[in-house]
Amino acid sequence: QLQLQESGPGLVKPLETLSVTCTVSGASINSRSFYWGWVRQPPGKGLEWIGSLYYGGSTYNNPSLRGRVTISVDTSKNQFSLNLNSVSAADTAVYFCISSYSGNYYSLYWGQGTLVTVSS
Amino acid sequence: EIVLTQSPATLSLSPGERATLSCRASQSVSYYLAWYQQKPGQAPRLLIYDASTRATGIPARFSGSGSGTDFTLTISSLEPEDFAVYYCQLRYSWPLFTFGPGTKVEIK
Numbered sequence: 001q002l003q004l005q006e007s008g009p010g011l012v013k014p015l016e017t018l019s020v021t022c023t024v025s026g027a028s029i030n031s032r033s034f035y036w037g038w039v040r041q042p043p044g045k046g047l048e049w050i051g052s053l054y055y056g057g058s059t060y061n062n063p064s065l066r067g068r069v070t071i072s073v074d075t076s077k078n079q080f081s082l083n084l085n086s087v088s089a090a091d092t093a094v095y096f097c098i099s100s101y102s103g104n105y106y107s108l109y110w111g112q113g114t115l116v117t118v119s120s
Numbered sequence: 121e122i123v124l125t126q127s128p129a130t131l132s133l134s135p136g137e138r139a140t141l142s143c144r145a146s147q148s149v150s151y152y153l154a155w156y157q158q159k160p161g162q163a164p165r166l167l168i169y170d171a172s173t174r175a176t177g178i179p180a181r182f183s184g185s186g187s188g189t190d191f192t193l194t195i196s197s198l199e200p201e202d203f204a205v206y207y208c209q210l211r212y213s214w215p216l217f218t219f220g221p222g223t224k225v226e227i228k
Contacts, residue, residue: 039219047156047164047207049217060215096163105211106154108175110163 002026002034004097004111012091012118018084022097022111029078031055035100038071038082039107040093043115048093053080055102087118122146122213124220126206132228139195141223143208148188152212155184155193158222159204167206168193195225203227 008020020038027034037052051061053071061069070083084091094115098107123146133139143153151171156164166175168184171191181196195202208220 046222047219049219052215104169105214106166106169108166113163
């Protein structure tokens with residue numbers, strides 16, 4: 001059974017870079033069978049898709065985040081990461097890592113989420 | 121950009137009643153739509169994908185229908201654990217994904 005676990009800093013200062021990592025167990029991050037991605041949820045609000053990572057390293061990000069997003073992979077640790085730069089209070093949210101079966105695209109697997117607060 | 125709207129924003133019902141939730145797309149999206157359930161403090165759970173296919177392990181009281189611009193999630197008889205927020209999600213515009221604003225199903 002695929003499992004995802006986020007880890008993050010908890011608190012980030014404005015204009016700095018937010019970095020969150022997702023550790024994958026139950027499957028290889030290199031598997032052709034899965035896609036990986038990130039979704040966030042500001043406190044008390046709805047869900048926002050951030051970006052996705054596909055086999056071979058292709059990534060696609062939400063245009064509304066204006067190029068501030070980088071998603072990368074560390075195959076040696078079976079992890080993938082989200083970097084969001086130039087953060088503001090509007091980026092305060094629970095960040096979820098997600099996974100879907102390749103060809104299906106819907107988010108079947110979710111981590112439990114990690115809250116990142118942007119504040120000085 | 122395709123926009124999803126969900127109605128109603130809040131649905132107040134009693135256990136055992138039927139719940140009907142709506143998701144509307146601003147243009148036709150074929151059947152490329154999913155529904156998720158989220159309970160407080162938990163991650164969302166995939167219920168329905170491709171408009172009408174139940175995900176593995178989802179009870180039969182959950183059903184999805186629709187195509188084009190209008191979609192419906194129906195819970196035939198509400199169980200106590202079904203009171204939650206429900207989101208629709210679009211994958212038609214892959215590689216971009218969009219979530220609707222959500223419908224809260226609360227106990228009347």
